[in-house]
Amino acid sequence: MKQHKTYLTGIKPTGIAHIGNYLGAIKPALEKISHNKDERHIYFIADYHALNLIKDRNLLKKYTYSIAATWLALGLDPNRVIFYKQSDIPEIFELSSILACMTPKGLMNRAHAYKAKVSENIKKKIDPDTDVNMGLYTYPILMSADILLFNTDVVPVGKDQVQHVEIARDIAENFNKTFGNTFSLPKYVLNKETAIITGSDGRKMSKSYHNTLEIFETEKVLKKYVYSMKTDSSLPTDPKDPDNSNLFSMYKQFATQDEINDLRERYHQGIGWGEVKRILFNKINDYLEEPRESYKNYTDKTWLIDEFLEKGRHEARQLAKPFLEEIKSKIGVG
Known part of the structure; x- marks a missing residue:
């Protein structure tokens, strides 16, 4: 029987976090941490997801440290949660490959990010697949692996991420139907009070509107x-x-x-x-x-961040390795 209700939150290191990120995602996620021993809270830096956008190694490292420092500075306690880098957990990527074999292509065709890019290209009257890499196309599968590997129950998200949790649920249901009950079916929670944060011009705070303020x-x-x-x-x-x-x-x-x-x-x-x-x-x-x-202290002393992330890597893999072995055994490769 499952012992913990698991909450999972990830943020892509694609820039320096702004006030909208804090109010819409970071603050609500931190507020959900409790002392309840029946709850497990997991936080991760989604650096492989960021690779779809960031192609500069130095910039990716800078943003990864910045996002980690942001969480820590705003009150994330690595002794009360599991806190790691996505890239440090190889089981995520192995599970992603397994889930890809359980995912209909049509489900990926309906993913918002992919559809938006194709729609943009069509409006420009260019090839619909221009600048569409497979990382973007299969993004929801990797995100499903992020969620399902830890048998996540609840994923706090912004409105633009709701579909990804629903896709993870669909994939989990398909796997469970095929190989027997394995994954928890995740649910999303949306903080309605902070779902839309306005910027200096009165529109939604967004880097695309140039109306953001770094935290x-x-x-x-x-x-x-x-x-x-x-x-x-x-x-x-x-x-x-x-x-x-x-x-x-x-x-x-x-x-x-x-x-x-x-x-x-x-x-x-x-x-x-x-x-x-x-x-x-x-x-x-x-x-x-x-x-x-x-x-500033954390960004000046990144070795402190490394220590926390190493602790989280160890804790996350303690959960991930045996569960992945169970999954592999069910599909016949373990």
């Missing part, structure tokens, strides 16, 4: 960003709707409930946008002051 930017850059955030032309004395304000929406992610209630009341009474921005900047800056220093 550990300097105080000066943070202030410039906050003061550039889009507002309407209402007067300082005009009552304002906090629930339709991107400033208030971001403030809620960093403030206490009492502080949120306070600012909400000031919105209703009338408050100038300049004052709201001052309050927001001070709140975020205070909140990130200590993590900012911690992040």
Whole structure:
């Protein structure tokens, strides 16, 4: 009988993490960690997934350390979770090959990332498969291996990753039907409060819109960003709707409930946008002051990160190796 309910979270090292990554993925994932001994929490750096985009070895190493340092600086405790690099767990890639043989091509044809790229190429009137590598095409299979190898029960995701969890579930069901009950059927959990984080222009925070802010930017850059955030032309004395304000929406992610209630009341009474921005900047800056220093410490001393990841590699493989042997035995190659 299964002893633990397993939660799994992975982030690709394709850049420096921004505020949207923190509020939409990192913060909700960290909040789900509990002291419950019946829960197992797994966090990994999805460096092989990043290879679809990053073709510079130095840049990939830099981003890998940066993402690891981000998790650690924001409170991830490697003594309470399993924390590793995807590339350190060879069983993931062996399972990925097995799962590929259980996955209909039509399922991959429907994957959002692949369909989006093909659609973009068709609009440009070029070959539909231009710049489509097999890593992109089979991305959902590798992600399924990430999830299923650890018999994951729950995967916290953003909206754009929901389909991948559903695909992993489909693949698991197909395997279980063919070879007998083997994999847990994963479910996704979506944090609705932080699913959409707006950037400085009021649109979803995204690198493609150039409206993001790196989590550990300097105080000066943070202030410039906050003061550039889009507002309407209402007067300082005009009552304002906090629930339709991107400033208030971001403030809620960093403030206490009492502080949120306070600012909400000031919105209703009338408050100038300049004052709201001052309050927001001070709140975020205070909140990130200590993590900012911690992040710098980790990126300056990457050997500390290596030690944590080595510990996680050992713990992850202790789970992965025997389970992969069980899987191989079921399919007739073990």
